[in-house]
Amino acid sequence: MTKKFLTLLCGVSLLTTSLSANYLDKETAARLSKNTDAIIAKDLSTKELIFSKDAQKINQPASLTKIMTAMLAIESGRMNDVVTITRDMIQVEPTKAGLRIGEKFYLRDLVKAAMVMSANDAAMSIGVYLGDGNVNTFVAKMNRKAKQLGMNNTNFTNPCGFDIGDHHSTALDLLKMSEYAIKNSQFNEMAKLKRHDFKSLNTKRAYAAYTHNKLLNNYKYAVGIKTGYTRKAGPCLIARAKNGNKDVLVVMLNSEQRWKDIKTIFEDVLPQLTKTAVQVPTQKPVKKIVTPKQKKSKKTTKKKKAQNA
Numbered sequence: 362m363t364k365k366f367l368t369l370l371c372g373v374s375l376l377t378t379s380l381s382a383n384y385l386d387k388e389t390a391a392r393l394s395k396n397t398d399a400i401i402a403k404d405l406s407t408k409e410l411i412f413s414k415d416a417q418k419i420n421q422p423a424s425l426t427k428i429m430t431a432m433l434a435i436e437s438g439r440m441n442d443v444v445t446i447t448r449d450m451i452q453v454e455p456t457k458a459g460l461r462i463g464e465k466f467y468l469r470d471l472v473k474a475a476m477v478m479s480a481n482d483a484a485m486s487i488g489v490y491l492g493d494g495n496v497n498t499f500v501a502k503m504n505r506k507a508k509q510l511g512m513n514n515t516n517f518t519n520p521c522g523f524d525i526g527d528h529h530s531t532a533l534d535l536l537k538m539s540e541y542a543i544k545n546s547q548f549n550e551m552a553k554l555k556r557h558d559f560k561s562l563n564t565k566r567a568y569a570a571y572t573h574n575k576l577l578n579n580y581k582y583a584v585g586i587k588t589g590y591t592r593k594a595g596p597c598l599i600a601r602a603k604n605g606n607k608d609v610l611v612v613m614l615n616s617e618q619r620w621k622d623i624k625t626i627f628e629d630v631l632p633q634l635t636k637t638a639v640q641v642p643t644q645k646p647v648k649k650i651v652t653p654k655q656k657k658s659k660k661t662t663k664k665k666k667a668q669n670a
Contacts (some may be wrong), residue, residue, distance in 0.1 A: 363390065393622055398595070398615035399532040402626060405540070405601075405608040417514060417535040420614040423589030423597045424479045425535055426522035429503050431472050431551065432542050434487050440469040440547075442490070443562060449496070450486040453521060457482045458568055461561075463551060470559035474552045478570035479588065481521040488520035510537050524593040532612040539599050539610060552601075553577060553584030575620050576600055580627065602627045 393400070398422055400600050401413040434440065438537070446464045451457070457479035460466070469489065474483035485496065492499030501515040512534035518526040542548045557570040576583035582602040589597035595615030600623050602609050611626055613619055 390620070391551075394505060396616055396618045396622055397613050400611070400616070401532040402609060402611040403536060403540075405610055406599075406606055411609070413532070416536075417419060417530060417531050419514060419529050420597075421528060421591060421594035422515075422522060422526050422535060422614070423524075423594035424522040425530075425587050425589040425597055425599055425612075426517060426520065426528070426539055426591075427475050427484050428587050428599070429506065429517065429547075430484050430487055430520040430537075431476050432489060432538075432545065433499070433502055433506060434472045435545060436469060437468075437491055437546050439491070440467070440472065441654050442468045444468050444471060444486055444490045446482075446486060447489065447531050450489050451482045453481040453525070453603050456480055458570060461564075461566070462573040462591065463563075464561040464566065465563045466559065466561060471559070472552050473554065473557040474559070474564050474568070474570045477554050477572050477586065479559045479573060480570060481523075484521045485519075507534070507538070508532070509543050512537055521587055522591065522594075524591050524646065532614055535599060535612045535614075538608065539612065543610070545585065549585065552587065574600075576602075576623065579625060582627065598623060600627075603627045 394414060397414065399418045401416040402411040403409070404411055410443065417497070424624040443465050444467070446460045446462055446466070448462055451460055451462065456479050458474045458478065460480075460482045466486075468487065470482040471486050474480040477485060488496040488499040492533065499520060500517055503520065504515075507515045507517065512530065515530040515534045515538075516527050518528040522528070543552070555572050558567070559570075560567050572578075573584070573588045574585070577585075580602065582604045584601050584603050586601050587599050596619045598611075598613045598616060598619045600611050600613070609627065611623060616622060
């Protein structure tokens, strides 16, 4: 038994070393491994996994949760509904758009505010409204949809991403959710917005929602999709970049250097997704992956955390 375990352990070590050497220089690979709790990247053009680390490890998804909230709103067919803000909708923690009781908004504006600036009052408003006044009814819809998508290690307790109760997911499950969401053109338009301006329909009070996604302002190939942060979840990111016929989607959970590391991944991997590589070890083996040639990247960006952003 011990011999078999040691053989397996050695095999995992060899695969990890091969992955690091093929994708990135040793220093960069070590930094990514140290900085990130879980990560998974996929080449959407070939439908093959590029690499992963602990993709099935349970983590808190923070505001990445709002992707599910937005999709349920889009699929409700009620985006032109007028929502009246109630006390239950705005009794949440920052980040908030600052919605006021009695104000009226199109549901579509609340969805964009939740996606662009990660406004928790907007996300809770969506949940309460589409739950017919009961946010728990909406959360039940979120979990049913998650099961339909094969997100078997996910449980939602709220539409915002708060660390309330047993709110959890995995990088692999969030990848499944993201792949589903980006098939929707309406979602994609929201996911890449840098800013959304809207007004209360009755008070005419103006609002401006600005994105927390630094890639949208600093990386020309970025096309979304969502940031997230809570104290328990740490900095999280689901990012997508397209260059020609190459399309890469990455999920990063509790990544202390998410902006620096995601640019390294895109700049090293995106230009050349043409070679076949070894299988990458996670808690369970994943499918064959693709290996680009080694290329060093020196570009970095300064990290800044945002509460539930």
